[in-house]
Amino acid sequence: MSDPRPIGVFDSGVGGLTVLAEIRDRLPYxxxxxxxxxxxxxxxxxxxAEVRWFAYExxxxxxxxxxxxxxxxxxxxxxxxxxxxxxxxxxxxxxxxEPGARAAVLETRNRRVGVLATPATVESGAYAKAISxxxxxxxxxxxxxxEFVPLIERGITSGPELEAAARRYLAPLQERGADxxxxxxxxxxxxxxxxxxxxxxxxxxxxxxxxxxLEVGRVLSRRGxxxxxxxxxxxxxxxxxxTADPEEFAALGxxxxxxxxxxxxxxSLDPSPRSDAPLLY
Amino acid sequence: MSDPRPIGVFDSGVGGLTVLAEIRDRLPYxxxxxxxxxxxxxxxxxxxAEVRWFAYExxxxxxxxxxxxxxxxxxxxxxxxxxxxxxxxxxxxxxxxEPGARAAVLETRNRRVGVLATPATVESGAYAKAISxxxxxxxxxxxxxxEFVPLIERGITSGPELEAAARRYLAPLQERGADxxxxxxxxxxxxxxxxxxxxxxxxxxxxxxxxxxLEVGRVLSRRGxxxxxxxxxxxxxxxxxxTADPEEFAALGxxxxxxxxxxxxxxSLDPSPRSDAPLLY
Numbered sequence: 001m002s003d004p005r006p007i008g009v010f011d012s013g014v015g016g017l018t019v020l021a022e023i024r025d026r027l028p029y030x031x032x033x034x035x036x037x038x039x040x041x042x043x044x045x046x047x048x049a050e051v052r053w054f055a056y057e058x059x060x061x062x063x064x065x066x067x068x069x070x071x072x073x074x075x076x077x078x079x080x081x082x083x084x085x086x087x088x089x090x091x092x093x094x095x096x097x098e099p100g101a102r103a104a105v106l107e108t109r110n111r112r113v114g115v116l117a118t119p120a121t122v123e124s125g126a127y128a129k130a131i132s133x134x135x136x137x138x139x140x141x142x143x144x145x146x147e148f149v150p151l152i153e154r155g156i157t158s159g160p161e162l163e164a165a166a167r168r169y170l171a172p173l174q175e176r177g178a179d180x181x182x183x184x185x186x187x188x189x190x191x192x193x194x195x196x197x198x199x200x201x202x203x204x205x206x207x208x209x210x211x212x213x214l215e216v217g218r219v220l221s222r223r224g225x226x227x228x229x230x231x232x233x234x235x236x237x238x239x240x241x242x243t244a245d246p247e248e249f250a251a252l253g254x255x256x257x258x259x260x261x262x263x264x265x266x267x268s269l270d271p272s273p274r275s276d277a278p279l280l281y
Numbered sequence: 282m283s284d285p286r287p288i289g290v291f292d293s294g295v296g297g298l299t300v301l302a303e304i305r306d307r308l309p310y311x312x313x314x315x316x317x318x319x320x321x322x323x324x325x326x327x328x329x330a331e332v333r334w335f336a337y338e339x340x341x342x343x344x345x346x347x348x349x350x351x352x353x354x355x356x357x358x359x360x361x362x363x364x365x366x367x368x369x370x371x372x373x374x375x376x377x378x379e380p381g382a383r384a385a386v387l388e389t390r391n392r393r394v395g396v397l398a399t400p401a402t403v404e405s406g407a408y409a410k411a412i413s414x415x416x417x418x419x420x421x422x423x424x425x426x427x428e429f430v431p432l433i434e435r436g437i438t439s440g441p442e443l444e445a446a447a448r449r450y451l452a453p454l455q456e457r458g459a460d461x462x463x464x465x466x467x468x469x470x471x472x473x474x475x476x477x478x479x480x481x482x483x484x485x486x487x488x489x490x491x492x493x494x495l496e497v498g499r500v501l502s503r504r505g506x507x508x509x510x511x512x513x514x515x516x517x518x519x520x521x522x523x524t525a526d527p528e529e530f531a532a533l534g535x536x537x538x539x540x541x542x543x544x545x546x547x548x549s550l551d552p553s554p555r556s557d558a559p560l561l562y
Contacts, residue, residue, distance in 0.1 A: 086418035090392070098415070106503040111371070133414060134379070137367035222387040 002228035006031035006239075007216065008062030009071045010055075013041035014249065015149075015186035016073025017256035019096065020238070022213035023071070027220070029227045030236040033065055035267065036253070039243035042149075043076040044120030055081035056088060057269050063091055068225050071216060072096065073186055075117060075208070079126040092219055099215040100182045100208035101130035104138075107204050108180040111138045114173030116195070117184035119144040127184055141176050142184075145169045149187050153252070157190045166194050174199070182206045190256065240264040283509035287312035287520070288497065289343030290352045291336075294322035295530065296430075296467035297354025298537035300377065301519070303494035304352070308501070310508045311517040314346055316548065317534070320524035323430075324357040325401030336362035337369060338550050344372055349506050352497060353377065354467055356398060356489070360407040373500055380496040381463045381489035382411035385419075388485055389461040392419045395454035397476070398465030400425040408465055422457050423465075426450045430468050434533070438471045447475050455480070463487045471537065521545040 007030050009020050020034050035058055037043075043051050055077050059070050070093045072078045072085070078095030086093050104113045115127040122144040131140050147165045156162050173181055181203055183189060189209050196205050220226045227236065242249040246264035254261045288311050290301050301315050316339055318324075324332050336358050340351050351374045353359045353366070359376030366374050385394045396408040403425040412421050428446045437443050454462055462484055464470060470490050477486050501507045508517065523530040527545035535542045 083417035086416050089418065092392075092416065093418075103503075106499055109504050111373075135367050135373065136364035137370065137374075218387055222384075223390050 001224055003068055003220075003225045004031065004227050005066050005068035005225075006033050006236075007069050007071065007220075008033050008035065008059070008065070008067035009073050010035035010037065010058045010062065010077075011074040011186060012037050012043040012054075012077065014038070014253040014256045016071075017253050018186050018189040018207075018209040019071060019073035019212050021257050021259070022207075022210045023216055024236070024238065026213050026217055027226075028235050029229055030220075031227065032236060032238045033062060033067060034238065034240050035062060036240070036242040036249055038245070038249055041244075043074060043080075044118055048080045051077055051080040052084050055085055059085055059089055059091075059093070061267065061269055063089060067091060069094065069216065069219060071212060073209075073212070075121040075126070075185055076124075079121065079124040092223075094212060094215055094219065096186065096208045096212045097126045097184075098130050099211035100184065100206055101127055102134060103206045103211045104180045104182050105131055105134040107206065108138060110177060110179045111135065112176060112178045112180075113138055113140050114176070114178035114181040115140060115142040115184045116145050116148075116169060116173075116181060116188060117142065118149060119146050121184055127182060139176070141173055141178055143169050143173055145185075148191065149185065152187045152190050155255070158194055162191060162194055163198075166191070166198055170195065170198050174203075178203065180204045180206060182208060184208055187256075241267040243267050243269065282505055284349055284501075284506045285312065285508050286347050286349035286506075287314045287517075288350050288352065288501075289314050289316065289340075289346070289348035290354050291316035291318065291339045291343065291358075292353075292355040292467060293318050293324040293335075293358065295319070295534040295537045297352075298534050299467050299470040299488075299490040300352060300354035300493050302538050302540070303488075303491045304497055305517070305519065307494050307498055308507075309516050310510055311501075312508065312519070313517060314343060314348060314520045314522065316343060317521070317523040317530055319526070319530055322525075324355060324361075325399055329361045332358055332361040333365050336366055340366055340370055340372075340374065342548065342550055344370060348372060350375065350497065350500060352493060354490075354493070356402040356407070356466055357405075360402065360405040373504075375493060375496055375500065377467065377489045377493045378407050378465075379411050380492035381465065381487055382408055383415060384487045384492045385461045385463050386412055386415040388487065389419060391458060391460045392416065393457060393459045393461075394419055394421050395457070395459035395462040396421060396423040396465045397426050397429075397450060397454075397462060397469060398423060399430060400427050402465055408463060420457075422454055422459055424450050424454055426466075429472065430466065433468045433471050436536070439475055443472060443475055444479075447472070447479055451476065451479050455484075459484065461485045461487060463489060465489055468537075522548040524548050524550070
């Protein structure tokens with residue numbers, strides 16, 4: 001049995017492309033649709049109800065394209081909208097927080113886990129909640145790293161400026177003896193080399209992006225939703241959609257995907273009034 | 282690296298031996314200690330604070346025997362005591378509810394999950410909570426099956442009496458169209474054949490016991506805690522401890538383990554007053 005429907009992946013911008021890259025790497029036969037809401041990026045500064053509505057609009061759009069699974073490849077949108085979205089749609093929906101939290105719980109030996117994330121994600125406490133749900137005895141240290149996203153989007157993924165910021169953010173996690181650190185933002189895989197070097201070989205780094213891709217594979221395989229082409233060369237295709245300038249998306253996005261993005265389609269979301277949403281609590 | 286410390290498994294009685302059987306089956310090199318609190322069985326009729334205290338006492342006993350991981354192989358004790366226990370001890374502690382809930386979430390296609398459990402477990406709502414935490418859009422139907430445990434303990438694991446009870450309990454789950462059913466009690470693997478036959482091939486049956494054993498394997502392997510003997514014949518050994526009559530435990534337990542239990546040790550828990558417990562909320 002083969003299920004050729006695409007996987008839908010969305011984010012406020014290009015960060016979620018690191019999740020898409022991991023999905024394509026692990027599930028090369030799957031078709032994918034990536035949706036970047038670049039007209040409204042970033043989500044971190046908006047209120048929760050607004051982010052929930054954006055997520056609802058985007059998932060409705062992806063569902064109209066017959067996706068078999070949706071990945072909310074954005075920490076802010078996962079914290080704000082995952083549960084509401086799961087209640088509102090029939091398609092399975094996966095966020096980026098639980099898979100990373102779960103991997104950290106499985107791997108920590110001293111039960112001290114560090115989380116690097118944006119200020120909005122840290123403020124939501126979503127990782128601490130998810131980890132504590134799985135093992136209430138684990139101490140979680142969340143560290144906001146406000147400079148990382150701007151640096152990475154300017155193309156600075158190594159060098160002294162990044163190094164200095166990384167040392168500053170990691171010091172508190174090191175002081176507390178965390179033996180596992182979660183990269184709790186989809187931008188961070190681009191700087192994992194620097195972070196890994198500073199933390200050293202005794203601390204394990206967990207990428208939410210990689211763990212989310214593994215979870216996508218588990219769900220598809222256990223439900224019998226994998227695409228199984230007849231020929232091994234028949235790899236899955238990817239479609240890119242964004243709400244602002246497609247060329248800008250392609251230029252910035254290619255670095256996050258670690259591969260050239262050829263064509264990006266402009267998205268036109270149905271401009272329904274907010275009152276249309278069946279479930280917005 | 283090899284970690285020869287034993288895994289501790291406990292239950293109010295013999296039911297948890299189905300979890301032990303799965304652990305031994307999947308992790309044959311691990312040493313295990315099974316603790317059956319047969320003097321105080323069943324836990325389902327006691328209040329939560331009391332069950333928490335029993336769990337605390339037993340885990341303290343197992344920790345004094347240098348276990349590397351504890352499995353609460355009892356649904357009632359997991360619902361009552363897991364989080365408190367995780368906060369109170371350094372050793373990782375795994376319950377039987379989350380692994381089964383997680384497997385159900387991964388496997389359901391129509392997002393309707395049935396749960397068969399004892400009245401106490403159904404009343405706790407623990408499976409519904411665990412499933413909803415992973416996918417808030419899944420509908421969970423919990424069915425109390427009060428007759429199963431008494432029948433199984435009387436040795437009735439097939440035949441018309443069991444069949445009639447099973448059909449009665451399963452009918453509501455079938456009517457609601459659940460495509461996955463969780464065996465939410467450690468006794469139930471002994472009657473899975475009958476349940477499977479009634480549900481038919483289109484409904485997947487998930488054994489909490491089996492999923493918990495898989496989770497034990499994941500934690501040990503990801504933390505580097507597996508025992509790796511030098512010779513393939515050097516299998517793990519098992520020790521059985523109970524708080525009431527050892528011979529009775531051996532006779533009844535052998536059916537749950539599906540293997541003869543040779544020796545059972547009487548346990549002597551430190552009779553400390555309840556006020557000694559550091560964390561009993």
